[in-house]
Amino acid sequence: MAFPEQRPRRLRRTPALRRLVSQTSLSVNDLVAPLFVKEGITAAEPVISMPGVSQHTIVSLRAETRALVALGVPAIMLFGVPQHKDALGTSADDPNGIVQLAIRALKDDHGDDLVVMVDNCLDEYTDHGHCGILTPAGAVDNDATLDRYASIAIAQAQAGADVVAPSGMMDGQVGAIRAALDAVGATDTTILAYAAKYASALYGPFRDAAECAPKFGDRKSYQMDPANAREAIDEVALDLNEGADMVMVKPALAYLDIIATLRNEFSAPLAAYHVSGEYAMVQAGAQLGWIDGDAVAMEHMLAIKRAGADIVITYFARRVAELLQ
Ligand code: PBG
Numbered sequence: 417m418a419f420p421e422q423r424p425r426r427l428r429r430t431p432a433l434r435r436l437v438s439q440t441s442l443s444v445n446d447l448v449a450p451l452f453v454k455e456g457i458t459a460a461e462p463v464i465s466m467p468g469v470s471q472h473t474i475v476s477l478r479a480e481t482r483a484l485v486a487l488g489v490p491a492i493m494l495f496g497v498p499q500h501k502d503a504l505g506t507s508a509d510d511p512n513g514i515v516q517l518a519i520r521a522l523k524d525d526h527g528d529d530l531v532v533m534v535d536n537c538l539d540e541y542t543d544h545g546h547c548g549i550l551t552p553a554g555a556v557d558n559d560a561t562l563d564r565y566a567s568i569a570i571a572q573a574q575a576g577a578d579v580v581a582p583s584g585m586m587d588g589q590v591g592a593i594r595a596a597l598d599a600v601g602a603t604d605t606t607i608l609a610y611a612a613k614y615a616s617a618l619y620g621p622f623r624d625a626a627e628c629a630p631k632f633g634d635r636k637s638y639q640m641d642p643a644n645a646r647e648a649i650d651e652v653a654l655d656l657n658e659g660a661d662m663v664m665v666k667p668a669l670a671y672l673d674i675i676a677t678l679r680n681e682f683s684a685p686l687a688a689y690h691v692s693g694e695y696a697m698v699q700a701g702a703q704l705g706w707i708d709g710d711a712v713a714m715e716h717m718l719a720i721k722r723a724g725a726d727i728v729i730t731y732f733a734r735r736v737a738e739l740l741q
Contacts, residue, residue: 449733454497465621487737491531505541523576547584566596573602591658609660612648615639618693679724687727
């Protein structure tokens with residue numbers, strides 16, 4: 417080799433040396449904690465397939481968020497679980513819907529010290545569990561759905577959300593939401609686009625937590641095919657052109673190549689969602705005593721950062737923040 421005198425192990429000898437030459441860093445500032453808030457319950461309910469994660473009441477949501485803020489976590493992502501579901505998902509844009517109440521409570525508690533992000537989608541709110549409105553034939557109607565997303569975004573912004581995060585993968589959703597927000601004067605409300613969201617089998621536990629599994633069919637006609645990498649570049653370009661402020665890849669670990677590619681192609685803040693199935697696998701392995709859960713979680717976070725993500729959305733946010741103290 418060219419440099420036979422070099423001995424890389426010299427730089428690995430002590431913890432301080434290793435810190436000095438570390439090429440990737442993980443900070444509490446990178447983390448977003450996803451949180452579920454459910455209407456009509458009187459105490460938090462644990463999600464069986466996601467140990468450590470609960471469906472919250474507004475009261476327990478406030479307590480959990482207070483703990484996250486105390487640990488320095490800058491942002492949370494809210495998902496609502498309504499009592500009433502119907503074909504149009506009307507609870508989603510109800511000004512007194514569960515998510516809107518939660519946003520108001522958290523903004524009351526923390527003001528600008530916390531970035532409140534909120535999922536903008538319909539699957540938690542529709543009785544059929546799809547992310548959009550259905551045609552009589554049962555297909556997801558793209559353009560009719562855009563009107564619903566726009567109305568939901570307005571309700572979320574008016575409740576005080578800092579960031580609206582459309583996750584439905586309808587064509588034109590970012591443009592429709594941006595136009596709607598601007599039209600009501602919510603020009604500062606930020607859009608985090610789930611730009612490259614794949615039709616993944618890793619969302620299973622989330623569908624328990626959010627009670628949103630589709631009643632028939634699957635999401636492959638709107639979420640991306642896991643076989644496609646170049647298409648992610650097109651999806652991100654479209655979303656940025658439509659007004660997205662930040663973009664996301666989801667899931668994270670099986671898609672690190674996508675994260676790395678997008679990092680090279682675009683300069684916008686890039687988020688990666690370490691999803692429910694990724695979390696559940698680590699927790700399950702740790703519960704069996706087969707892996708060290710904390711160590712694997714930290715390695716996952718670091719790998720996502722190393723691939724090029726700026727922001728990691730993860731159910732491990734609280735634990736990782738504790739480990740980073
Ligand atoms: C859709 C949505 C999903 C997730 C986030 N937003 C579920 C889906 O697309 O089926 C999954 C997140 C996770 O698995 O942690 N509103």
